[in-house]
Amino acid sequence: MPEPQAVPKLPKAPTGIAGFDEITFGGLPAGRPALICGAAGCGKTLFATTFLVNGATLYGEPGVFMSFEERAEDLAANVASLGYDLDGLIAAGKLAIDHVRVERSEIEETGEYDLEGLFIRLGFAVDSVGAKRVVLDTIETLFSGFTDPSLLRAELRRLFGWIKDRGLTAVITGERGDGQLTRQGLEEYVSDCVVLLDNRVADQITTRRLRVVKYRGSAHGTNEYPFLIDEGGISVLPVTSADLNYGVAEGVISSGVAGLDAMLGPGGFYRGTSVLISGEAGTGKTMLSSSLIDAACARGERCLSFVFEESGAQICRNARSIGLDLARHEASGLLRFEAARPTLFGLEMHLARMHRDIDRFRPDVVVIDPLSALRGPTSELQATLLRMIDLLKGRGITAVFTSLRQEGVVEAADDLGVSSLMDTWIKLLNVEANGERTRTLYVIKARGMSHSHQVREFLMSGDGIRLVDAYMGPAGVLTGTARLVQEAHERAESLRRRQETERRVRDAARRRAAIERQIAELHAGLDAVADEERLLRDEDALRETALADERDELRARRSRAE
Amino acid sequence: MSGDISQAGEPEADPDGDPGHYHLRLYVAGQTAKSLAAMKNLQRFCEEHLAGRYDIEVVDLMKNPQLAAGDQILAIPTLVRRLPSPLKRIIGDLSNTEKVLVGLDIRPKDDRP
Numbered sequence: 001m002p003e004p005q006a007v008p009k010l011p012k013a014p015t016g017i018a019g020f021d022e023i024t025f026g027g028l029p030a031g032r033p034a035l036i037c038g039a040a041g042c043g044k045t046l047f048a049t050t051f052l053v054n055g056a057t058l059y060g061e062p063g064v065f066m067s068f069e070e071r072a073e074d075l076a077a078n079v080a081s082l083g084y085d086l087d088g089l090i091a092a093g094k095l096a097i098d099h100v101r102v103e104r105s106e107i108e109e110t111g112e113y114d115l116e117g118l119f120i121r122l123g124f125a126v127d128s129v130g131a132k133r134v135v136l137d138t139i140e141t142l143f144s145g146f147t148d149p150s151l152l153r154a155e156l157r158r159l160f161g162w163i164k165d166r167g168l169t170a171v172i173t174g175e176r177g178d179g180q181l182t183r184q185g186l187e188e189y190v191s192d193c194v195v196l197l198d199n200r201v202a203d204q205i206t207t208r209r210l211r212v213v214k215y216r217g218s219a220h221g222t223n224e225y226p227f228l229i230d231e232g233g234i235s236v237l238p239v240t241s242a243d244l245n246y247g248v249a250e251g252v253i254s255s256g257v258a259g260l261d262a263m264l265g266p267g268g269f270y271r272g273t274s275v276l277i278s279g280e281a282g283t284g285k286t287m288l289s290s291s292l293i294d295a296a297c298a299r300g301e302r303c304l305s306f307v308f309e310e311s312g313a314q315i316c317r318n319a320r321s322i323g324l325d326l327a328r329h330e331a332s333g334l335l336r337f338e339a340a341r342p343t344l345f346g347l348e349m350h351l352a353r354m355h356r357d358i359d360r361f362r363p364d365v366v367v368i369d370p371l372s373a374l375r376g377p378t379s380e381l382q383a384t385l386l387r388m389i390d391l392l393k394g395r396g397i398t399a400v401f402t403s404l405r406q407e408g409v410v411e412a413a414d415d416l417g418v419s420s421l422m423d424t425w426i427k428l429l430n431v432e433a434n435g436e437r438t439r440t441l442y443v444i445k446a447r448g449m450s451h452s453h454q455v456r457e458f459l460m461s462g463d464g465i466r467l468v469d470a471y472m473g474p475a476g477v478l479t480g481t482a483r484l485v486q487e488a489h490e491r492a493e494s495l496r497r498r499q500e501t502e503r504r505v506r507d508a509a510r511r512r513a514a515i516e517r518q519i520a521e522l523h524a525g526l527d528a529v530a531d532e533e534r535l536l537r538d539e540d541a542l543r544e545t546a547l548a549d550e551r552d553e554l555r556a557r558r559s560r561a562e
Numbered sequence: 563m564s565g566d567i568s569q570a571g572e573p574e575a576d577p578d579g580d581p582g583h584y585h586l587r588l589y590v591a592g593q594t595a596k597s598l599a600a601m602k603n604l605q606r607f608c609e610e611h612l613a614g615r616y617d618i619e620v621v622d623l624m625k626n627p628q629l630a631a632g633d634q635i636l637a638i639p640t641l642v643r644r645l646p647s648p649l650k651r652i653i654g655d656l657s658n659t660e661k662v663l664v665g666l667d668i669r670p671k672d673d674r675p
Contacts, residue, residue, distance in 0.1 A: 101634045108665030111599075111654030116591040116638035117623060117630050124627035146637070 010217045013061070013133065013169040016054025017047070018356065019236030023221035024212060028193055033160050033170035035190040037181045038197030043208065043229050044173040046082075047197065048135040049075065050234050051171050053084045055133045056094035061169075063133035064125040065097045068141040072097040082233045096125040102145030109147060115155040119162060126168065134163060134170040140184045149184075160189050181213065192216045198224070207346035210236050226348030228356060237352045253365075253398060256295030257288065259458070259467025260426070263443055265450035269424055271364075272396040273447070274389050276371075276419060278403040279428030284439055284460060285402040286310070288428070289367050290319040290326060291465055292400055297329035301364035305337050306354060308373035312337025315369075323464050336361055342373040347384045350374060355391060366392055371401040389421045423447040429455075431479050438480030441467065457483065584608075584616040584666070585645035591638045592624040596655045600639040603656035611668050643667075 012026030021027045028034045028051070036044050052063035067075060075097060076086035089095035098121055126134065139156065146152055163170045172190055174182030181187045187194050194213040199206060209224040227236040251271040254261050261268045269275055275292075277285050293303045307315060315337065316326040329335035338357055345353065358366060368388075374381065392399040401422070419425055425444040430437050441458045443451045456467040457479045471478040471486050478486045588604055590597035601620065608616045623630050623638070633642050637653035643666055652665040 098631055100636060102636065106649070106651050107637075108650070108652045108661055109654050110652050110661040110665060111603075111657035112596050113637040113639060113654040114596070115636055116594075117589065117635035117640065118637075120591060120623045120627045120638075121630045121635070124630065142636070 012218070013055070014059060015047075015051045016058045017050055017234050017236060018359070019225065019227070020210070020234075023225060023236065024193075024215060025219055028169055028171065029215070029218070030169050031164065031167040032192040033163050033168075033172050033190045034193035034195065035172050035174055035182070035187055036195045036197065037174040037176055037187070039176040039199060042176075042197035042199045043227075043234060044197055045070070045075075045137050046079065046229060047195075047234060048137050048171045048173055049079050049084065049086075050082075052095060052133055052135055053079070053086070053089065055169075056089050061132035062094045062129040063096075063135065064122065064129065064131045065095065065135045065137070066122060066125070067097065067099045067135075067137050068102060069138055071099045082231065084233075093129055096129045096131065098122075098125050102141055104145050107145060114151070115142075115159070118155075119159065122159075123166075126166065132167075132169060134168045135173070136170065137173045138175060139172055140174055140182060140186065143184050153184075153189075156186070157189050187213075197227075202346065205343065205346040205349075207348050209348070226346075226352045228349065228352045230353075232356065235352065235356050237348075237355045253299070253301075254295045255288075256291035256293075257458075257465045257467060259456060259465075260288075260441070263452035263454070263456065263467070264424075264446055269398065269446075270448065271398055272393065273423035274393065274399040274401065274421065275424045275426065276401050276403060276422040277426045277428065278405050280405050280430055283428035283430050284458065284465070285404070285428060286315060286369055287319065287322055287460055287465060288426070288441075289369055289400050289402055290315060290322070290324055293335060293365065293367060294319070294324040294326060294329070296365045296398075297326075297332075297334045300334065302362065303329070303335045303365045303367065304357060304361045304363035305335065305367040305369065306357075307337055307339045307367075307369050308342045309370065311339045321462070322460050323462050336363075342375060347374055347380055351384050351388055351391075354388065358391070358395065358397070363397060365398045365400065367400045367402075369400075369402045370404050372404040386421060419445075428458075433478075433480070434482050434485075436480050438483075440479055455479075582615050583645060584612050584643065585619075586616060586666075587619040587621060587633070587642045587644055589621045589623055589630070589633065589635045589638060589640045589642070592622065594638075597639050599655040599657065600641070603659075603662075604641060607656065607659065607662060611663070641666075 009026075011030040012024070012028065013030040014021045014027035036047050038044050049065065052065055055061040055063050065072075065075065070078070072086075079086060086095060086097065090097065100118070100121070122134065125131065139159075142152055142156075143149060160170075160172075172186065174184070174186045176196075177183035177185075181194060181196060191214070193215045196211045196213050198209045198211070200209060201207075208227050208229065210227045211224045212220040212222065225236050227234055252266045252268040253271050254268040255264075277288055279285050289305075293305060296303050305312070305315070310318075312330065316330065319326045326335060330337070338353075340350070340353070342350070354366075354368075371385065374384070389399065422445075424446045427442055427444050429440045429442070431440050432438075439458050439460070440455050442453070442455045445451075454469070456469060458465055458467045460466075471483040586604070586608070588600060590600065604618060608618065621629050623635065629635075633640075634651075635642075639653070639655060641652040641656065641662075643650040643652070650665055650667065652662060654661075656662050
C-alpha cells in the first residue's frame with residue numbers, strides 16, 4: 001500500500017461500492033464534497049444513489065438526495081430494480097429526497113437575490129434525518145435556471161464551504177463539458193476528490209470506466225478501472241494489482257481422467273494453479289474440462305464455469321455422452337454455469353463480471369471455456385487475461401482455460417500470449433492419417449512437477465475419457481487405426497521371428513545328430529583298427545614262437561647228428 | 563396600507579374566486595437587507611397597481627424551513643404569485659419595477675387613467 005504510515009490518514013466515508021473503496025483506500029473524503037463527473041448515461045446518479053443507500057443501510061449514515069433533475073418517485077423507481085428501497089428508507093427516516101425544480105420560464109429576476117433558499121432546504125433536509133451524506137445531482141442545472149453565472153459561482157462556492165463546515169460528505173455530480181471535466185467548471189470548487197466516469201464504445205462494444213482524477217490528501221489508484229452496472233448495482237474492479245504475492249495453495253486435484261493424472265508427477269494438478277487446455281475445434285477441450293468439473297464437484301468443491309460458446313444446459317447434455325452427469329452438480333448448487341456471448345460486453349466488462357461472480361460464488365475451480373472467444377486488441381487482451389489469471393491465483397482458485405487453436409495458425413500465436421502465465425499446458429491435437437482422425441494429448445508444460453513427455457491417444461466413450469499409450473516406434477508415432485495396424489504388424493513380425501528361431505534350433509539339432517553319427521562311425525573304425533593291431537600282434541607272437549620252436553628243433557637235430 | 567399582510571402558518575386567504583384578485587407569497591430568510599428591500603418594494607408596488615385586490619403572505623424560511631420545498635424556492639427573496647394562475651415566481655429584491663410588472667403579469671385596473 002502506498003499509504004504512508006506516519007501521516008495521519010484522511011478520514012474517509014466508505015461508499016460500499018465494490019472495488020471503489022479499494023482503489024481510493026477507503027472511500028470518498030469524509031466531511032468534504034467530491035465531484036463525480038461524466039457524460040450522459042455514465043451512471044453518475046446511480047453512483048450517487050448507491051453512495052447514499054449504502055451509507056444509510058450499511059454504515060448508519062443517513063443521507064439527503066437533492067435532485068435537480070429527477071423527481072423523487074422517478075429516482076425511487078429507477079433504482080428499485082437494484083433492490084434499493086428508497087421509499088422504505090425515507091419512511092425509516094434514513095433518507096430524504098428533495099427534488100429541486102428549476103424552470104427558467106417560471107422565474108423572473110427583478111433585482112438582487114441569493115440562493116439562501118437552497119441552503120435552507122438542504123439544511124432542513126439534513127436536519128430532518130440527521131444526515132451525514134449529501135448528494136447534489138446535478139447542481140449545474142442551476143446554471144440554466146439563473147442568468148447570473150458569477151452570482152451562481154459565488155453561491156456554489158459558499159455552498160461547498162457550507163457542506164464542509166457542516167462536516168457532510170457530499171457527492172456532487174456534473175455533466176462532462178468540452179475541454180473540462182464539467183460544463184461549468186465545478187472541479188474548480190470541488191477540488192478534494194474528483195472521479196470521472198466514462199462510457200466508451202470501441203468496436204461497437206461499450207465499456208464503462210472509472211478514474212479517480214484527483215484525491216487531495218490521499219493515495220489512490222490512478223488507472224482507469226472498468227465498472228459494471230447490472231442488477232447487482234455498481235461494482236468497480238480494481239483488477240490491476242499485478243503483485244505476485246499470493247499464497248500457494250497446497251494439494252493436488254485430479255483432472256478426472258486417470259490417464260492424465262498418471263502423466264503428471266504428483267497425480268494431478270496443483271491446487272490454485274492455472275491450466276490451459278488448447279487445441280483445435282473438436283479435439284475435446286470442453287469434454288476434458290467437463291471431466292475436471294465432474295471430478296471437482298464429486299469431491300464437494302464449488303465450480304464456476306464461464307462459457308462463451310454454448311449454454312450450460314448444452315454442456316451438461318454433451319457431457320452425458322461421456323458418462324458425466326453435470327446436471328446433478330448444478331442441481332446441488334456446487335456447479336454454476338455463467339453463459340454469455342463474447343460480444344455482449346467488452347473485454348474489461350467480461351472480466352468485471354467474472355470478478356463479481358467469483359466473489360459471490362466463491363468457487364474452488366473456475367473454468368473459462370474458451371478463453372479464445374474473448375476478442376479485442378492484442379495489448380488489451382493480454383492485459384485483461386493477465387489480470388484474470390492474477391485474480392484467480394490471488395484467490396487460490398484452480399483455473400482451467402480452454403483455448404481454441406485455429407487451423408494453420410503458427411504455434412506461438414495460438415496461446416494468446418498467456419502460456420507463460422499458465423502453470424500447466426495441455427495440448428490436444430488431432431492427428432490425421434490414413435483417412436482418419438485421432439485425438440491425442442500431451443503435456444507441454446507442468447510447472448513444478450515431473451510429467452510425461454509422451455503423446456497419448458485419448459478416447460472418449462460412454463465411460464468417460466480414457467488415455468491410451470500411443471505407439472512409439474522406429475516408424476514414428478502412430479495412433480488410431482494405424483496404431484492398431486502397426487501393433488498387428490508387430491505381432492506378426494514377432495511370430496515370424498519366433499518361427500525362424502525354432503527352425504534354426506531344429507537345424508542345429510539335426511547337424512549335431514549328424515556329427516554324433518560321424519563320431520560313432522569313427523569310433524567303430526577305431527575299434528576295427530585296434531582289433532587288427534591286436535591280431536597282427538598275436539600273429540607276430542605266434543610266428544616268433546614258431547620260429548623259436550623251429551630253432552630249438554633244428555639245434556636238437558644238429559646235436560643228434562654230431 | 564390597505565394590503566392584508568398575513569404571517570406564514572396562518573390559513574391562506576380564501577381566493578374567493580375573484581379573477582382579478584392577487585394572492586402573493588413572499589419568501590424571505592431572516593431580516594436581511596435584500597429581504598427588507600423586497601418587502602418594502604412589494605408593498606409599495608401593490609399599493610400602486612393592485613390596491614384593494616391583493617393579499618401578501620410573508621414566509622420567513624429561517625422560521626419555517628420546511629415550507630421552502632413546497633414552492634420550489636431556491637433564491638431568496640422569491641415572490642410567488644399563487645393567484646391568479648398560472649403560478650409565477652419572481653426572484654430578487656423587486657427593485658426593477660418593469661420586470662415585476664411583467665413577471666406578475668399585471669393588468670391595469672379598468673378605472674385606472
